[in-house]
Amino acid sequence: MNVLNRFFALFLIGFFLxxxxxxxxxxxxFSTEEPLEIQMKFSSKQVKAETNDSTFIDTFLMYKNxxxxxxxxxxxxxxxxxxxxxxxxxxxxxxxxxxxxSKETPFEGHKxxxxxxxxxxxxxxxxxxxxxxxAYKMYEKVTPYFFPTRLVKxxxxxxxxxxGEVSELIGFLIxxxxxxxxxxxxxxxxxxxxxxxxxxxxxxxxHDLFQYMIGNTDWSSMFYHNQKIMKLSDxxxxxxxxxxxxxxxxSPPYAQVSNLVDIEKITDRLYRGFxxxxxxxxxxRQEFLAKEPELMALVDNQLFMEERDVKLAKSYLKEFFSTMxxxxxxxxxxxxxxxx
Numbered sequence: 001m002n003v004l005n006r007f008f009a010l011f012l013i014g015f016f017l018x019x020x021x022x023x024x025x026x027x028x029x030f031s032t033e034e035p036l037e038i039q040m041k042f043s044s045k046q047v048k049a050e051t052n053d054s055t056f057i058d059t060f061l062m063y064k065n066x067x068x069x070x071x072x073x074x075x076x077x078x079x080x081x082x083x084x085x086x087x088x089x090x091x092x093x094x095x096x097x098x099x100x101x102s103k104e105t106p107f108e109g110h111k112x113x114x115x116x117x118x119x120x121x122x123x124x125x126x127x128x129x130x131x132x133x134x135a136y137k138m139y140e141k142v143t144p145y146f147f148p149t150r151l152v153k154x155x156x157x158x159x160x161x162x163x164g165e166v167s168e169l170i171g172f173l174i175x176x177x178x179x180x181x182x183x184x185x186x187x188x189x190x191x192x193x194x195x196x197x198x199x200x201x202x203x204x205x206x207h208d209l210f211q212y213m214i215g216n217t218d219w220s221s222m223f224y225h226n227q228k229i230m231k232l233s234d235x236x237x238x239x240x241x242x243x244x245x246x247x248x249x250x251s252p253p254y255a256q257v258s259n260l261v262d263i264e265k266i267t268d269r270l271y272r273g274f275x276x277x278x279x280x281x282x283x284x285r286q287e288f289l290a291k292e293p294e295l296m297a298l299v300d301n302q303l304f305m306e307e308r309d310v311k312l313a314k315s316y317l318k319e320f321f322s323t324m325x326x327x328x329x330x331x332x333x334x335x336x337x338x339x340x
Contacts, residue, residue: 073107201277
């Protein structure tokens, strides 16, 4: 081998070794509780006005890599939801990622994600996001069927801001519906012909009691509002709940009570589940009572919640467990209130 060829061979070896040294291994996106740091820049007005279920805008996000530096990822995004889209500065976001772009990034394997952003950049915004995130983490404790989530710290520049100031926000990512169903060997059931009583009894009662626990009436198993239906087989259909902001637990300033339910305040509870075999309802009741210490511990350990909100959340949950532990109250507030 002459000197030139030897030099070229050594150059190639060094080049590929250098490439390998820059490759990074990331844990699965939802396998850690550590908040992911990201940077984003887009026009909130444009996203709200010009995107829909089929129309996205091209942009990118930056994410902190394992070396502490920043890498970029091309993404498409659109606004989702209705109420927050119309009433908040920052809408909830749907992110699309091309498979080849996500390789060797924290987002590998994820083609679609939801990003929950705060309503605005007010002083209390992080605490409201933390309480909504807490609801998702509590749901993980009461059912095996849930949407995995991960907190994110967002350095956000809104292109509508002429000063170009950076807002430091707290949000969280939610795993895509189809990926969740795939993990269980199922699929998302999109047809609108399945009555609520066809859903699996025990899974549905856990869902319904959880919604009562957090004071949520902004859902419907008749019209699949704020829930997806996962089909495991021709006889097994499971509710997957999401969007927990309009609840007594979170109680954000923009929360409104629907005129379709008979309550006055967002913190009022109303059981909206359909009636099931009382033996199943009593069994699931005992499951919740057994999980009280674990659920309360989640409140104590939640990041970004102000001390005042921790106390309010624990007090609100204690009211629920007081009802659950009292036979007469459980009878009057749950058994007698279920929909027939």
